[in-house]
Each structure stands twice: as structure tokens, then as C-alpha cells.
Amino acid sequence: MRIVRTEAITEAVARLCIEANLHLPPDVTRRVDAMRERETWGIARDALERIAENREISARTGLPMCQDTGMACVFIDIGRDAHIDGDIYAAVNRGVSRGYADGLLRKSIVSDPLRRVNSGDNTPAAVYLDFTDGDSVTVTVAPKGFGSENMSRVEMLKPADGEDGVLDFVTRTIELAGANPCPPIIVGVGIGGNFDKVALLAKRALLRSLDEPNRDTYYAELEARLLTRINALGIGPQGFGGYTTALGVSIEAAATHIAGLPCAVNICCHVSRHATAVI
Amino acid sequence: MSNYDITLPLTREVAAQLRAGDSVRLTGTLYSARDAAHKRLNELLDAGLPLPIPIENATIYYAGPTPAPEGYAVGAIGPTTSGRMDAYAPRLIALGLCGMIGKGERDALVVRAIRKHGAVYFGAIGGAGALLAEHVEDADIVAFPELGAEALRRLTVRDFPAVVVIDSTGMSLYESGRAEYLKSLK
Incomplete structure (x- = not known):
């Protein structure tokens, strides 16, 4: 049994919130570029060129690619031989709060769906837990625009x-x-x-x-x-x-x-x- | 399809020249507002109170930026889905709103108001928030600061790139662009 500290989860979530909003996975960038080459319709190609340019500007300036920095969807796969030493949901939300503040990401969550007051730190996250083999914990942050x-x-x-x-x-x-x-x-x-x-x-x-x-x-x-x-x-x-x-x-x-x-x-x-x- | 450099605020004469599919670069003053700010504007009008912006010939950009880093007027600022503002737009258009910038379809009432009052609806590239931020030179909050990202902001933009999606005759690029592309395949 391996002990995994909640602070390690908080730190990972905070870092991944920022990383995800600034850098696309390579498979997505490759696919956009391949489709741009294939696209023959003028206005469509222009739009795809702007999208590629936006990615470069984001990487250069540190501005998020999109202003909708999303609801933080956090997928955690917990190894059966790992023990988390505290409240995993609280650890994730602390990470989201920290990441969205430090990364100058937009706070897009209202605490109640009808009364609609912004929670101020983009929490709570949508957390999805699953179990896997081994003693490690895998954390994926997928900010989802609406x-x-x-x-x-x-x-x-x-x-x-x-x-x-x-x-x-x-x-x-x-x-x-x-x-x-x-x-x-x-x-x-x-x-x-x-x-x-x-x-x-x-x-x-x-x-x-x-x-x-x-x-x-x-x-x-x-x-x-x-x-x-x-x-x-x-x-x-x-x-x-x-x-x-x-x-x-x-x-x-x-x-x-x-x-x-x-x-x-x-x-x-x-x-x-x-x-x-x-x- | 033509290219235009346009100085804001718009005029009805300039809006009348534009056709769905034209590319524009906008320079001057516009206002950013989205769901919550529109609800507030509507409440002010219901209460018979004045609006916090000069609405005559104004252009509203449906957007809520990320916080501005040091040296930037705003953070990333791409368009949000315009359809959510359809409930409020016809009333503002009737009061003089001339331009809207966003992304996505508008409903029949908005299209009718655009035609009746000679307004225009532009599309900006959705998801290109960092690119569009580079065209914003200045920003300040003019109303509803408590709404955070949803506050009503005055933006000074330079060469802000957009495409005419619904022109003052009611023609929509979403219909014509798709139809022309599909026709080109035959």
C-alpha cells in the first residue's frame, strides 16, 4: 500500500488546469493542420489558419487559447494499492481554485443553476473517480467549454x-x-x-x-x-x-x-x- | 465577397453596404456583454432607467474575457454563443444597437429586427481567444463590475477580424456558405 498525499493531487490539478488551457494535445494540433491542408473552400481554410495562428499566439503570450476556460472535468484513476490520505474531492477543488487563480483563467461556474451566483474560483469541479491496477494515481484535467x-x-x-x-x-x-x-x-x-x-x-x-x-x-x-x-x-x-x-x-x-x-x-x-x- | 476596414461606431450606411460572407476589420469602440449583463440591461429598461452605454449605433461583442495579464488590456476574448442573447437583442436593436459580434445562429425575431433597423451580425472565430485579444488595445468596465467576467466592458479595438454572418437584408452566411460549398461539389 502506497500513501498518496492529497497535496500532491492538489498540486497536479492546479498545474494541469493551466497546462490544458495553454497547450493542445499533439494529436489535436496535428489533425487541425492535416485538415487545413485538405480543405479546399477558401473561407474555411482562412478560419483554420486563424485557429492555427491562435494556438501559436497562446503558446507565445501565455494567454489561454479560448476565453471559455471551462468547467474543470477531473478524471482520477486510483490504483488499487494506493491510499489517499484525505478528502479527494476537497483536494481537487483546492487545485482547481489555485490553478484558475494562478493561470489567470476565467471563473465560469455559478454555485446554483437557477440563482446563478459565480462561485468566484471555478469550483466545484466535475470529478470522476475510477479504479485501476497498481499503486499510482492518474489525474486528467479536461476543461470543458459550454x-x-x-x-x-x-x-x-x-x-x-x-x-x-x-x-x-x-x-x-x-x-x-x-x-x-x-x-x-x-x-x-x-x-x-x-x-x-x-x-x-x-x-x-x-x-x-x-x-x-x-x-x-x-x-x-x-x-x-x-x-x-x-x-x-x-x-x-x-x-x-x-x-x-x-x-x-x-x-x-x-x-x-x-x-x-x-x-x-x-x-x-x-x-x-x-x-x-x-x- | 469583399473586405472592408470599418471604423466604429457603425453607421446605417456602412451596415447597408455589407453582405453575408464579407470580411471586415473593425477599429474603434465596442462593448462586451454576455448573458448576465444582458439580463441587467433588460431590467434597467423594464424599470425605465437609462442604459449605461450609448446604444445608438453601438456594437456589442458577446464575450467574457479571461483576466488580463500584466501588459494586456484583456485576457483571451473570443465570442460566446449569440443565441443565448436572442431574448434580449431585438429590444436593443430597436433602441439603436447597430452591430453584434458573436458566433452561431440567431432566431427569427433577431433576424427580423436586423432587417427592420438595418443592423448587422458579425461572426468572430470561436475559440481564437488569444488571437482576438491581440486586437484589443484598451478595456474598462462601464457597468456591473460585480459580474466579474460577465461585466459590461468598453473595448477599444484595432483591426479586429470578423465576418458578416447576417447582413441588413437578412441573408445568413450559415445558410448561403453551406449551400454554396455543397453546390461546388456537384
């Missing part, structure tokens, strides 16, 4: 809707979203589970590298087909028209009930931020 979050949808499809029902629902969701989620987007799709689990599957799908298709070749092929369908919509970067509506599609699937086919689409903008540390 321009794209607001366009996400869950549908309880019928088993008879099948594969086509899923393809139609996902494509229709992207069409309805139009320019709002700041395309080019990354599309996280959850299939199966139940009403709440399917949404988390979709969110977790957004953490997977764009260079890694689903390990199940059936779902890898569905990802490819969906990406083709979405990029045939013509919405384009920023909704101005063009090929590049989506940079990638990631599907996560899980067992479900004989009566159900839950499907969730969690949309992320091109500023697809996540950073990971192992303690």
Missing part, C-alpha cells in the same frame, strides 16, 4: 433503431448544432449503458487520442463512417461552409438492457483540452 457542451444530446433509442438509428441521431445532432459549438469539432459518442452512463461514455470518448480508433474494429469502422457523414454536411469551420466540420469521432460502447439503445453525443470544440499526470 458552447459545445450546450449542443450535446442524449436519446433513448429503441433496439430496432439499430446502427442506422445511431448514425442518424449523431449526424442530426451535429447538423442541429451548426455553428454554435465552434466547428471543427470532435464528436464523442456513447452507445449503450443506461441514461446516465451513456453520457459519461460520450465524455470519456473525447479523452481518447484522435490517432487511436476504437480497439473493436466494428466500432472503429462506425467511427470512420460517421466522420465521413458529418464532413459531408458542409457546415465547415465556424459554420461558414466547407469540408472540415469534424476533426474526429470517438465511440465508446457498453452493455445495455434488452429493451434499450441509449445514445449520447458529447461535442467538443476544436480547442479539445486535456492534460494528464501520474502521481
